[in-house]
Amino acid sequence: MTTVLITGASSGIGKAFAELFAKKKYRLILASRNEEKLNGIARQLRDNHGVEPILIPVDLAQRAGPVLLYERLSEQAIAVDVLVNNAGIGSFGLLHELDVHAELEMLQTNVHALSHLMMLFLPDMVKRGSGRILNVGSTTSFYPCPLSANYSASKAFVLSLTESVANELQGTGVTVTALCPGATGTDFFRSAKMESQKVSDPRALMSPQTVAEIGYRALMSGKTFVVPGFQNWLLTQAPRLFPRSFVTRITRSVLEQKR
Ligand SMILES: NC(=O)c1ccc[n+]([C@@H]2O[C@H](COP(=O)([O-])OP(=O)(O)OC[C@H]3O[C@@H](n4cnc5c(N)ncnc54)[C@H](OP(=O)(O)O)[C@@H]3O)[C@@H](O)[C@H]2O)c1
Structure with missing residues (x-):
């Protein structure tokens, strides 16, 4: 049975990935901090798709989080065929005014844990080809x-990281893909305290299901990266045409706009 590990599966894009992989009858391993939410999602997946996910509550803002996840699976001799490194949080404000502890936790989750999980699971994948x-x-x-x-x-x-490692993995049978969504309708903006900013206007948000479907297709075709939606793609390409200082001024003014 093909096994997928999804981090940050308790809401938003991660939850949408869990539903998508459940429909395709993968064996699911769902990880995030909130055990109660994971249990609720497991119930839904059981009722709607007849799958029984393995749940691993873990805090990826802790240095030991990725190893705990890897060891829990190794103990049960579970090989991960697909890793969806999705867990992540945002933050909003001037760097010199933000809470240092919260920012470091964000970097641990978004950067260190993501890279650490790749380094833990990749050797086994490369060995298997x-x-x-x-x-x-x-x-x-x-x-x-x-x-x-x-x-x-x-x-x-x-x-x-993804672009470099995708190149390193050529010819190994293993692929790595970056999914780069724009504003998406999840808990993200509430958690990042950006609810009153225009960027979180519900009318402009893509659904997490659409983002997950686009990500899934890119993952399965082994693309190095994908940006869901034409407007978002333009957003990512336009900065190449302008001086970087100009781009930085524009991105700041967009984030400053209130609803
Ligand atoms: N929404 C957007 O507009 C948007 C745009 C671009 C990129 N993204 C990215 O998409 C990814 C998913 O975010 P989302 O939009 O779906 O937001 P979300 O609904 O807030 O989901 C975030 C997920 O990450 C998990 N998580 C957060 N901190 C964690 C930690 N320390 N340890 C383990 N799990 C943790 C959360 O679960 P627990 O609370 O249960 O731990 C939750 O399942 C993130 O990487 C985010 O940066 C989002």
């Missing part, structure tokens, strides 16, 4: 974003 990894970046992977400085830098890391 098959495997797929999907790393969730963002449209901000392509440009700096004042007022979300650490977050946008974390997502630039995700794209850069």
Whole structure:
């Protein structure tokens, strides 16, 4: 049976991935901090798709999180065929005013844990000569974003890491893909305290289901990266035509706009 591990599966894009892989009858391993939410999702998946996911509550903001996840699966001799590295959080504000602890936790989750999980699961995949990894970046992977400085830098890391490793993996049978969504209708903006910003206007948000479907197709075709939606794609390409300082001013003014 093909096994998929999805981090951040308790809501939003990760939950949409869980539903998608359940429909395709994968064996599911769902990880995130909130055990109660994971139990609720497991119930839904059982009722709607007849699958029985394995749930692993884990805090990826803790240094030991990725190893705990890897060891739990190794103990049960479960090989992961597909890793969806989706868990992530955002933040909003001037870097010098933000809470240092919360920012470091975000970097641990978005950057360190994502890379650590790749380094834990990739050797087994390469040995087997098959495997797929999907790393969730963002449209901000392509440009700096004042007022979300650490977050946008974390997502630039995700794209850069993915492109480098995708090249290294050529000929191994293993692929890695970055999914770079624009604004999506999830809990993300509430958690990042961006609810009153225009960027979180529900009319402009893509659904997490659409994002997951586009990500799934890119993952299965072994693409190095995908940006869901033509407008989002334009957003990621336009900065190449302008001076970087101009792009930074524009991204700041977009984030500053209130609803
Ligand atoms: N929504 C957007 O507009 C947007 C745009 C571009 C990229 N993204 C990216 O998409 C990914 C998914 O976000 P989302 O939009 O679906 O937001 P979401 O609904 O807030 O989901 C975030 C998921 O990450 C998990 N998570 C957060 N911190 C964690 C930690 N320390 N350890 C383990 N799991 C953790 C959360 O679960 P628990 O709370 O249960 O731990 C939740 O399942 C993120 O990487 C985000 O950066 C989102």
